[in-house]
Amino acid sequence: MLEQPELIYLNSVPSKYLLCLDLSKLIKYHLTTIANRAMKMNRLILLASLIFSSIMLSNCGDDDNTPDTVTIQGSQVTIAEDSSTLECLPSSAPNDIAVIACLFYDESVVVVVGETSLKITASSEPDHKSMYYETTNALYEDYNEDDNEDFYKNPNTIASMNYTFTLPRFPEMSANNEDTPFGPMGVSINSVVFYNQVAAPGDDILEELNTFDQYEGHPTNTGSYHYHTEPTWLTEIKGDSTFLGLLLDGFPVYGPVESGVTLTNDDLDDYHGHTGVTAHFPEGIYHYHITADLPWINGGEFYGVAGKVTQ
Numbered sequence: 001m002l003e004q005p006e007l008i009y010l011n012s013v014p015s016k017y018l019l020c021l022d023l024s025k026l027i028k029y030h031l032t033t034i035a036n037r038a039m040k041m042n043r044l045i046l047l048a049s050l051i052f053s054s055i056m057l058s059n060c061g062d063d064d065n066t067p068d069t070v071t072i073q074g075s076q077v078t079i080a081e082d083s084s085t086l087e088c089l090p091s092s093a094p095n096d097i098a099v100i101a102c103l104f105y106d107e108s109v110v111v112v113v114g115e116t117s118l119k120i121t122a123s124s125e126p127d128h129k130s131m132y133y134e135t136t137n138a139l140y141e142d143y144n145e146d147d148n149e150d151f152y153k154n155p156n157t158i159a160s161m162n163y164t165f166t167l168p169r170f171p172e173m174s175a176n177n178e179d180t181p182f183g184p185m186g187v188s189i190n191s192v193v194f195y196n197q198v199a200a201p202g203d204d205i206l207e208e209l210n211t212f213d214q215y216e217g218h219p220t221n222t223g224s225y226h227y228h229t230e231p232t233w234l235t236e237i238k239g240d241s242t243f244l245g246l247l248l249d250g251f252p253v254y255g256p257v258e259s260g261v262t263l264t265n266d267d268l269d270d271y272h273g274h275t276g277v278t279a280h281f282p283e284g285i286y287h288y289h290i291t292a293d294l295p296w297i298n299g300g301e302f303y304g305v306a307g308k309v310t311q
Contacts, residue, residue: 159223
């Protein structure tokens with residue numbers, strides 16, 4: 001007996017947008033069915049079957065035109081083919097990070113969700129005030145830590161960057177853990193990049209803490225603004241248990257609080273994370289947590305297989 005055609009679900013996009021019938025199976029099914037039953041059907045029923053087949057074929061379209069990517073900017077999800085929008089992508093697997101791609105809220109962040117990867121472009125310009133913006137910038141704000149006699153402002157100024165992160169969509173544990181790089185090791189939901197716990201060559205990271213602005217970031221000599229520690233602007237506006245961004249291996253970074261408990265380094269593994277249920281991954285996923293103490297975000301190596309970042 002001939003099988004009825006399957007429904008094909010493309011790229012985890014909801015079925016009301018991208019459901020399509022397999023054309024070859026559809027044609028085979030209807031033509032064979034019609035041929036087998038033609039002698040038993042009157043002309044009206046035969047005509048109805050042919051009309052049905054024609055409608056389904058015309059609605060489906062050519063497979064070559066089926067979108068295989070989804071673009072997300074400023075939390076708005078856009079399907080490539082027809083620019084239709086939706087709130088967030090559904091999960092196609094327990095470790096599908098496409099479900100949190102729409103949480104990158106800043107307009108300067110563009111996330112393209114592909115079949116096996118996420119491509120994120122970011123300017124690394126904070127959406128909060130900073131003493132490191134040009135004084136003519138609307139987000140410039142002077143700042144001084146009166147209770148810190150070692151506080152000082154570094155000589156650098158925030159500039160717009162052009163980072164592109166290519167991350168695995170379905171992150172997995174690595175058998176050979178890679179060191180985090182000097183420079184961007186991940187990106188936050190407001191486009192600012194994460195750096196690891198290592199200072200610039202010749203500097204001491206604990207000394208660099210004294211140069212952080214009012215939201216715990218500072219720029220390099222090339223103007224790349226970044227966070228080494230908790231991005232307090234994000235935990236202020238989103239909550240201290242919120243999803244904060246992704247590292248290069250695709251695993252998510254969450255705030256310092258989990259289930260009402262403020263975590264410490266002792267609660268986490270050597271990579272500065274653990275596996276468990278989160279608000280976005282009800283079946284559990286490995287994830288990093290920011291803590292108050294060094295190394296803050298990551299222990300120096302990626303838990304998963306790292307993607308890449310270019311500029």
